Amino acid sequence: MATITSINPYTGNEIKSYKSHTKKEIDEILKKADNRFQSWRERSFSERSKLMLAAASELKKNKQSYAETMTSEMGKPISQSIAEIEKCAWVCEYYANNAEAHLKDEITKTDAHRSYVRYEPMGVVLAIMPWNYPFWQVFRFAAPALMAGNIGVLKHASNVFGNALNIEKVFKRAGFPDGCFTTLLVGSDAIEPIIENPIIKAVTLTGSGPAGAAVAKTAGKAIKKTVLELGGNNALIVLADCDMEATLDTCVQARFQNTGQSCIAGKRLLVQESISEEFIERLIVKVRELKSGDPTDNDTYIGTLAREDLAKDLEEQVKQSVEQGARLLLGGKRQNAYFEPTLVSKITTKMPMFYEETFGPALAITTFKDIDEAVELSNNSRFGLGVSIFSEDIEAAEKLSYRFNEGAVFINELVKSDPRLPFGGVKESGYGRELSKHGIREFMNRKTIYINK
Template structure:
């Protein structure tokens, strides 16, 4: 009988389109064995004192900081992130480790319930082994955002990372080993997407967390649901920012450009649709073009570079097709919109105006450095346009009236997160997640650590009845 052939994961440098290192993967059976080993490790890990877990998590944060140069370069090599953004990502991961090391015990403390008689409480107990299916765009942060609370809650974890960041996936496992976590508490699977279903359905897995596309979310949700397993989904976004007539236009344009260009625009919470009240549209466009022009393409390995390559030539070509299709339907490019004549996955900072329904820039998530300006008649029209989307991840309000902005952000915008006069971003202190086709469940904060626990009712009566 022929032995199953191991898959190979080939890295391609997005800046040059040249092949990099290749990594041998796991067979489907090896993946199941790893998942079952993680489930076996759960029995000891769940009983490990939370103070000991916290000490190990702090060591993981320290390991990240000590190897920041190595890990930032690895991200640049595999998915094109600038070194500057890579260093910031590593520090954010380390901070998240510290955050949960300090606060997990409080987040998971028993909560007494006054029953007016018998004693009762709510306790939070781990579920088992959680499978994480993670994307390439923040190859360390997406994983640590999941892993720190999951492990601190007493679960074990198995990671199936994106196929273009195998080195990052293995490096993350190595961080937990270096920190002193028991061997099988966190494991990485190098498997193709076709092998994920068998892992989800195996009895070793208790629940699933996925960050990725809407299509991937549908598949994983169906597979997890068929196995009666919980999942948390963080999917796509087409974040809308309202630019109201009372906004300070230069400041609003800087926020908008920052929101659009995070990670080269390759972020689910990047600002994508800028819905501008008509009377300030021209002034905002002029300011936005100036701000976006500051993101010149350059070598991602140079500290001064603000825009590196896209993650792949294929991804760049998809972005350009969305731009071309929008232009063909009447949009107009104020800056950018052309593919540079050089090897690699390069695409310039781009601003499109006259964007209307029926155009990809209006209706779809454009996962790259392309800002779409959409005109609105007034505040009510801007809110209507913002909510007229299948997505509901982040949103923003840019206004000179903070109370007005807070009202719109709180009451009107259909999104999991709404920021006033700042760009949307993830933070360990705040729940992160969306509504509608942007998924369900939350990461980060107390809400995130309680997603993968058994929220358990315990009632104690002084005598049997």
Template sequence: MDFTSINPATGETIKHYPAWTDSDLEQALGLSAEVSSAWQSTPIEARCELLSNLVRTLRENSDFHAAKITLEMGKPIRESRAEIEKCAWAAEFFSQNTERFLRDELVETDASRSYVAFQPIGTVLGIMPWNFPYWQVFRFAVPVVAAGNCALLKHASNVPQCAEAIEKIFQQSGFPPGVFQWLRISHAQSEKLIQDPRVHALSLTGGEQAGRRIAALAGKSLKKTVLELGGSDPFVVLADADLELAATAAVTARFQNCGQSCIAAKRFILVDAIADEFLALFKRQVEVLSVGDPSREETRLGPMAKSDLRDGLHHTVAESMRQGAVPLAGCEPMAGPGYFYRPSILDRVQRGMPAYQEELFGPVAVMVRARDEQEALALANEHRYGLGASVWTRDSAKGEDFARRLQCGAAFVNGMVKSDPRMPFGGVKDSGYGRELSIHGLREFTNIKSIWIG
């Protein structure tokens, strides 16, 4: 397995990391098993103090870590700084709330005393993607270690410098050796690791096929899994929406991180009555997006993270146009070095087209037209994914009712979908199962134990 840093803005190879041998992996597993019992017994207050150290370490070195993100996966530097701050926010949130979230819950029964306890389960393996190379890891790891578990990270192979830096953050913050470890292992080694009895649960953020494979392997060993497998989030604009507000939010919701986000708005479902007006407002803002060097402050859109992703995206766009979709902007790669793709709008996308059926992970906005609100809801819900969704309307009561009927893990009214440490994050249908963040995410990897005292 090749762990190689490539700058997607230039195509330049930066650094190689050697893959681990089976002996290296065994040493890491042994260390995790050795420290696990002591870490589980560490008082929650002490674990939370280390999380506070983590917050300081991140914020004091924000520019250094943001530059790592921008260098390895091409995120504009302003967005990279925001990603680091979000990691710090999550660590801060759990440092302040873990003791309350894990407090015993008293239950009235026929016992003299009975309650529910939330106890660590051991070691959790996280298999994480490249698109938010710090945030995805912290979203997984912070609640895991806060709950008293050890965390093992198998990160995406194209962001090894980010993975290495994250491991050092935990070390610099005072976490005991072995509580958090980055594993430079192959897919074959990962599959063996999943079945190792020293690994007690798994968390995966990634593609649908990877999720099915991981779930099957974990199922053979009866291990708990949390899966976040992407989405094709609908951004529904109703006839009474504030179109200026919706169009401005839509540009950010689609093109942030070059469209490489599970919860990016991917299908814009527009009621016919306002479709043309919304598109005109949206297109005007897309055409002035600054595309270029992601290390420059003014850049809004950097390169895609990998060349094969750009090739796959364009194949989907081209095939959809062949089937009748209408290009309104972009819809082609940019010439020159790096993996840049023009900010694009694809209109009149219909059922059966690849751009409708597949998750477009890149800077292409897919426009789908609906006759009325009823058809808009049906279009939003008929997709196999169900991660996030948003609806836009001036009538907040109608928006709330619409949101409750959306088949997804998170529904937003007059706001773009985003993750928040205070709210659970996860999906339904082929977007996976389980939740991260909030009290619900913290308890996912605990033994929820009933204790009855006669």
């Protein structure tokens, strides 16, 4: 039987080894999930809501314990881990209070006596999730899925199995019936036959482009619905009329929170030439002030990357860009899984830091003359998850929003996910939406009901 070991990226010490589920165990888990669906779909929204609110309460009550596991497994600073747990409680409360309204029958006047669209759950949905937000990525799927009457089966990233089991624990402690939400302890090599299993009715994945393509291919052969949230290379567009101090603070947070390991992080800083010198000088000062260190310390802002190979990849992207003519302003050094907060200017469209996704605390800086050039630079990416525009002329910035090939445009704010708004991208950032009424409807059968006398 194969085992998968979790390693603390800060200390390098082994945390725990997990035995992978066998094929027989996987089949039993899926059959149990399928059986549970038959009764779970009949539960009222009121019953599901009580359980989901209990899950929110469990998250708040034991947020310190859950956060500590998160920090130890993937290196997230503890204060940010706690904030992630709290956000998960929010999404549980949001869907507990809004799912019924989001899924109410839609009456449509036709020549029928009565006609309407009814939203009905699809069944067992497989979630394939990453390590960078090990709780949030799962809960933004699980809360709407369970409230809608679906069943969740989780295949989490192999380095955060402790988090995966903790999520299962949250739902069990909240009182959800066995089989409503289950974790599969398996590696990536086991995913294909799981998707092909007829019990699985749909798949949602947050991860890399290659992983998304592989999942979409397998699901497509079986004609199964998928939602893919893949990479991002978001631009932070700083116009000359911005509130410079507020913009600096937001840009630092957008790039460096979660040690830069986020698909929606602002990775390409585009600054208007007329203010670029002052903006970059002040940016260097602020980034220097970010405290690196032990992720279990409350005042640490920059922890380690989740694995050493990820830090090596980032190191190579920075190195290649500098060799091609970019200017290293700050940082650039790596020690094991730790990578210094890094600023690199004079980035061109031909450099890896511009056209590749950088997953860590390194910011690529490019200047532009006018808004047309800024739009062109921003859109010059195979990704399309989101963009941030900073300007005091909000009306003019809002009029620009249609010109960006993105899933989201944020004005004077970093791109972020909010339970009340749809989240997802275009181009190689994926398809489908999570969160809000749009997200909860992704895995529903929109059934037409037509009645004549």
